[in-house]
Amino acid sequence: MTQLAHPAHSLLAELDGFHVEFNSADSRADIVLDRPPFNIVSMHQREQLRLTFEALDANDAVRVIVVRAKGEHFSSGGDIKGFIEASPEHVAKLAWNVASPARCSKPVIAANRGYCFGVGFELSLACDFRIATETTLYALPEQKLGQIPGSGGSARLQKMVGIGRTKDIVMRSRRITGSQAYEWGIATEFVADAELESATDSLVRELLAFSPLAQRTAKKLLNDTEDAPLSVAIELEGLNYSRLRSSDDFREGVEAFHQKRRAAFKGS
Known part of the structure; x- marks a missing residue:
């Protein structure tokens, strides 16, 4: 019988720009963006993130997933050079990869501080809960590059805040503060920056108490x-x-x- 091979078998061998923290005792897995200082998301990383979500979704010991970042910023966005170098076929997969938190059957929390731009915002929008702080800035700045959001950003945002506010954010590359995002219903919680970790922990505990x-x-x-x-x-x-x-x-x-x-x- 022919030996089957799949690129996913080796794709997670060395994680690019993030790591996973998991302790079976607390039933929580953290996907931690870790490419300081701005946690730019590479093209390769997007596919790895998808596979990571799928692996955690299949792990019965994981009940809740948290996406957070090292440092002052969640993510300033994607690797601009990577868009130029990638093939159209590869770029077409971007939205599917970034939508992996929404497809995941388990609750997913995004803990957002500092810059949350481009794919960082789109990844957060695909999560179930977004916790913002007074340092958080959300933006879809693709218009400044002669582009539009390509990983579900404008589509998800329009569902949340309507076409008028979405045009204001997308067409002006406008930055939205954490407090305004909470007022508009983009962020589900708004806390002091020093309380982001404790607020995230509290939400995880709350979700774990349910069936x-x-x-x-x-x-x-x-x-x-x-x-x-x-x-x-x-x-x-x-x-x-x-x-x-x-x-x-x-x-x-x-x-x-x-x-x-x-x-x-x-x-x-």
Whole structure:
């Protein structure tokens, strides 16, 4: 039988511009951007990030994923030279790679401080939760290069804040502060810069207290029904609700409620 080979087998052998921190005791995995001082994201790194999300999604010991960065800035964006050198076929994959947090079945948190530009912003937009601070600046500056966002930035942003505000951000390459992002609904939390890590830890603990099965179901349902008509969304919600009714976690949740104790969910 022919030996099958796949580039993914070796693609994660040496991570480019980031590392992963994981402790099975806390069920949390951190993807840490680590190319100081601005954590520029290379073309190669984007594909590695996709595979990393897929690997963590397949790991039953991981319940919550955090994307954060070393230093003062989350990311100033992508490697500009890499766009010129990459083939059209490779560039066409960018949005798919950057969307990997959204496809991941587990909750994903982006901890944003400092610059969060270009692909750094797009990667954060693909996460489920974004925590911003008073140092955070969000931007899609591609117009300054004669380009447009190419990894889902304008599309995701328009879903969140509408076409008017998205045009204001994209067409003017406008920078949005963390507080304004929170007011507009882009950031889900806004905290003092010194509190970013503790706020992230707190959200992780909160998410871990819920049923992992219910969390996965809620995320997929919300993603799948984002563009669905109301009648379809309600129908799918009902079907998922019915399916969870027969789960061990739902039974445990009901019993814990009546016994006035904390539920011990197992994800089944």
